[in-house]
Amino acid sequence: MSIKNLLDLAKKVHRFPNDPLRYFDDAGSISINGRMHLVKVDGYALSRSLYPWCTPQDWGYRAVSTAVSDVLAKGAIPLAYAVSIGLPPDWGSRELESVVDGVLEAVNDFGGYLVNVDTNYGGDGWIDVFVLAEYVTTPIPRASRRGDILIIPRKLGFGGANYLAYASRMKLPRHLATWGCRPRPPATIVRVLREARIGITGSIDVSDTLYESLYGLLALDDLGPYIDTDPRSVLISEYIGMCMELDIELEDCALMTCEEYVPILSVKPGFVDSLMDRLRSAGFDPIVLGVSVSKDLASWRGRPLKEIVWDHLTDSTTVRANYVKSF
Numbered sequence: 001m002s003i004k005n006l007l008d009l010a011k012k013v014h015r016f017p018n019d020p021l022r023y024f025d026d027a028g029s030i031s032i033n034g035r036m037h038l039v040k041v042d043g044y045a046l047s048r049s050l051y052p053w054c055t056p057q058d059w060g061y062r063a064v065s066t067a068v069s070d071v072l073a074k075g076a077i078p079l080a081y082a083v084s085i086g087l088p089p090d091w092g093s094r095e096l097e098s099v100v101d102g103v104l105e106a107v108n109d110f111g112g113y114l115v116n117v118d119t120n121y122g123g124d125g126w127i128d129v130f131v132l133a134e135y136v137t138t139p140i141p142r143a144s145r146r147g148d149i150l151i152i153p154r155k156l157g158f159g160g161a162n163y164l165a166y167a168s169r170m171k172l173p174r175h176l177a178t179w180g181c182r183p184r185p186p187a188t189i190v191r192v193l194r195e196a197r198i199g200i201t202g203s204i205d206v207s208d209t210l211y212e213s214l215y216g217l218l219a220l221d222d223l224g225p226y227i228d229t230d231p232r233s234v235l236i237s238e239y240i241g242m243c244m245e246l247d248i249e250l251e252d253c254a255l256m257t258c259e260e261y262v263p264i265l266s267v268k269p270g271f272v273d274s275l276m277d278r279l280r281s282a283g284f285d286p287i288v289l290g291v292s293v294s295k296d297l298a299s300w301r302g303r304p305l306k307e308i309v310w311d312h313l314t315d316s317t318t319v320r321a322n323y324v325k326s327f
Contacts, residue, residue, distance in 0.1 A: 020139040024220060026070040026205060029139060038076040038133040042067040046088060046125030051166055054181035056095045059127065060085075060102025061182050066207060067129040068110045069185035069261040073205040075140045075193045076133035078112035085119050086126040099127065110187060137194040143202035144218050144266035148292040150225055151265045151275065153189060153284040156210065157239025160257030164242050173238055185261040192278045199271025206260040211308045213264055224298025225305070227251075227290035234287060251300045256308045266292060 011023055019029040020036065027040040042063070050059045064081065071078055083103055087096060096119060107114045112131075144150075162180030165172035172180075185205075193200065204217040214225050231250035232240060235257070243253035267275050272288070279286040298305055 020141065021074065022141045022143065022220075024216065025074075025142050027074055027133075029135075036135055036139065037079070038071060038074055038131075038135060038139070040067055040071050040131040040133065041128065042070065042131075043126060043128040046127075051162060051177075051180055053172075053177050055102075056091070056098040057102035057105070058181035060099035060104075061106045062102070063127040063129050064103055064106035065110065065183055065185060066259070066261060067131050068106070068187075069183075069207060070205045071131055071133045072185055072187060072190050072193075073140070073203045073263040074133075074135075075137040075190065075197065075203075076135045077187075077190055078107075078110055078131050078133045080113050080115045080132045081107055082116040082130040083114065083118070084126075084128040085117065086122045086124075087119070088123070088125040089121065091125065109184070136190055137197045140193060140197070140200060140203040142204050142217050142220075144221055144223050144292040145201050145268070146223060146292055146294065147269060148201050148266040149269055149272045150214075150217075150227075150289040150291065151267055151272070151279075152206075152234070152287050152289050153186065153262050153265075153279055155236045155285065155287065156206070156234055156254065156257045156260050156262075157236040158257075159183070159259030159261075160253065161236070161239045161242055163256075163258060164239075164246065168242075168246060170242055170245070176238060180259075183259065183261045186284070188282050189263065189284075192275070192282050192284075196271065196275045196278050199268045199275055200265055201268060202266040203263045205263050207258070208310050209256055209258045209308050210260070211255040211305065212310070214305075215307075217264055217266060218292055219295065221292075222295055223292045224295035225290045226293040226297055227300040229287070229289055231300075234289065251303060252306055252308065255300075255306060258310070264289065 015028055016030045021029055027038050029036045029038055044063055068078055085099055158179050161176045202217055204213050206213045218224055231254045234254050243250055276286050
């Protein structure tokens with residue numbers, strides 16, 4: 001299924017009136033007592049979301065933390081969670097308790113309350129996470145304008161390193177394996193987004209590949225990214241080493257990296273310096289990734305971008321990155 005197919009399905013969703021987010025966004029909004037709140041749901045199949053070096057408790061934690069990442073990118077903080085857990089046939093009460101412990105640990109870390117848990121059994125395990133969140137600033141949609149500057153809060157490659165280690169059976173440093181099991185989206189980003197909101201056109205969480213995230217942020221405004229940044233300045237050194245060992249072009253490795261759980265921000269040119277300063281003050285190491293341009297000009301230093309995406313509907317337990325076409 002292509003990205004376009006997924007967007008066509010998204011158009012069928014009956015959204016709440018006057019939702020400030022767009023139909024293809026990572027979440028939706030509802031009005032409660034005259035105030036807009038964010039509603040987010042995310043789901044994960046066990047066979048495709050738990051690396052062999054991770055535990056059932058990690059799985060529970062990861063499901064919540066990754067859902068929270070989308071919440072933060074929209075300018076909101078979690079209020080309440082509901083979780084549906086499906087266990088595979090070979091899991092029992094011990095594993096269920098571990099998953100719930102992981103969920104509770106994440107809720108404690110990111111704030112809010114776990115208000116409901118549902119359990120089931122099936123051929124594959126799954127976990128679905130519903131989040132009700134409160135906006136702390138004007139909701140930030142998936143959007144950009146021609147000439148906007150694209151900024152990421154830190155280097156990428158944490159999720160990409162885990163994926164390559166799994167797909168290519170490579171050795172993974174312990175600190176990266178730990179991050180892959182329990183990614184921690186930075187809750188402090190919300191304060192920066194609130195303070196700098198006037199200069200931010202749009203935001204998207206990097207949960208699928210970087211290519212898909214750029215597409216989701218830009219394409220429906222008929223825009224694409226022009227990236228004039230050395231990929232070595234965008235990626236962590238460990239991931240660069242893995243890519244070089246596999247003889248993968250670093251630009252492709254950057255577009256392939258996934259599950260980073262930080263936002264790409266589309267920033268008005270006149271507000272870039274102040275936003276970068278705010279990010280640094282909050283402990284981030286921000287990077288200017290590129291600029292929004294007409295989609296026919298999208299490239300990485302003149303090199304067409306390869307469409308590297310998750311195969312969302314594969315029957316395989318290995319998530320595959322497919323090289324398909326240019327932006």
